[in-house]
Amino acid sequence: MTEGNFVDYIKIYASSGKGGQGSVHLHREKYITKGGPDGGDGGRGGHIILRGDKNMWTLFHLKFKRHFRAEGGGAGSASRSTGHDAKDIYIDVPLGTIVRDADTDEILHEITDHEKEVILLPGGKGGLGNWHFKSSTNQTPRYAQPGIDGQDGWFRIELKLLADVGLVGFPNAGKSTLLSVLTSAKPKIADYAFTTLKPNLGIVEHRDHQTFVIADIPGIIEGAAEGKGLGHRFLRHIERNSALLFLIPADSDDINKEYDILLNELKQHNPELLDKDKLLAISKTDMLDDELITEIKQDLPKGIETIFISSVAEIGLQELKDKLWKMLNS
Structure with a gap:
């Protein structure tokens, strides 16, 4: 998948x-x-349904089709015949998808299971035919219910990527290079900040053909939580790791900082992100000799394995890979 997709x-x-x-029909025979x-009663209007698909990794298929309209149900007819229910509209989305009301920002649904279906907007119920309104005082009602209107809105x-391990670091820390070596993923790699503008996923093969998924997420800059740089657009991907x-x-001016x-x-x-298992990797150590590694080890961040x-x-x-596998399966 290309970055643009x-x-x-x-x-x-x-x-x-x-x-x-x-x-509204009165029975007549010879x-x-x-x-x-x-x-008869009217048929139900079409639902708008979201459906999870484990084979999808992006919302690219929605980029050029952003309007979804279901058809109305069929009208009732004679002999208490119910009108046909309209065809439902399905919107397939990747696992890890969140749907929000565009006006209130309220989270309406989360799709995390394959083939899970949730009704985003229910179709309107069909109106009752006139035979429902027959009574001892009204033998021939000449009215019926109209169908209930459907619903609409912007969403x-x-x-949020569903990956086992999320790579966190500043731009140009070497995350894309690490991902390309650990997995068969081919992220864009260059010697300048923000090479990665979109998350990349890769499958890491561990011992005995065991695997786990790792995500290279665009680099953090100070102030990202307030939306600076790529801000919230990538921080949300870390939540599901x-x-x-x-x-x-290793050539950082201040690793602790x-x-x-x-x-x-x-x-x-x-704040819940801090409850996840964490591991610190000091990269680019091929530039260091044993003496420099020993010196760096004396001033590493406390409370995290390095x-x-x-x-x-x-x-x-x-x-x-052994340490990550142990963390994921502890």
Whole structure:
């Protein structure tokens, strides 16, 4: 999937179908001139239904089709015949999709299971035919109910990636390079900040053909929780990760300061993120000798396990995979 095809935010308009009109009909046959009311009910209008699909990873398919309108139900007819129910409109979305009311920002639905269906907008109920209104005092009612109107509205659909491990770090920390080495993913890699503008997913093969999913998320800058840089557009992807892998390059001016900033941005966005299992990887350690590694180890952030790695020289990568697998299965 190319970066341009990854869409994680879309706004759509949806309108469910109106219920069908109930029938006003009086039964007539050759030898029955006053057979009484027998008008059937109207059919239901079409629902707008969201359906989870585990084979989808983006909302790109909604980029060019943002209006969904279901048809109305059929009208009732003679002999108490009910009108046909309108065809439902299905909107397939990736797992991890959240739907919000565009006006109130209220979360309406979360889709996390394959083939799970939720009705975004129910179709209008069909009107009752005139035979329902027959009584001892009204033998031939000549009225029926109209169908109930459908519903409509604007909705925001957001995708939060469902990955086991989320890569967290400043721009140009080496996250894309690490992902390309650990997995078969081919993220865009270059020597400047914000190379990655969209999240990338990759499957890491562990021992005995076991696998887990890792997500390279666009780099954090200070103030991201307030929306600076890529802001909330990528922070929400971290929320669904089971574990967080912090990546800080060995040539950083202050590893402790960078880690504190990263931790603070996550805390401001959602304090619950700090409850996830965390691991700190010091990258680009192929530039260091043993003496420098020993010196850095003496001043590392407290309260988090640390590992030294190099994606280019493939140093410490198996140990990294072992630690992540243990975190995910502890």
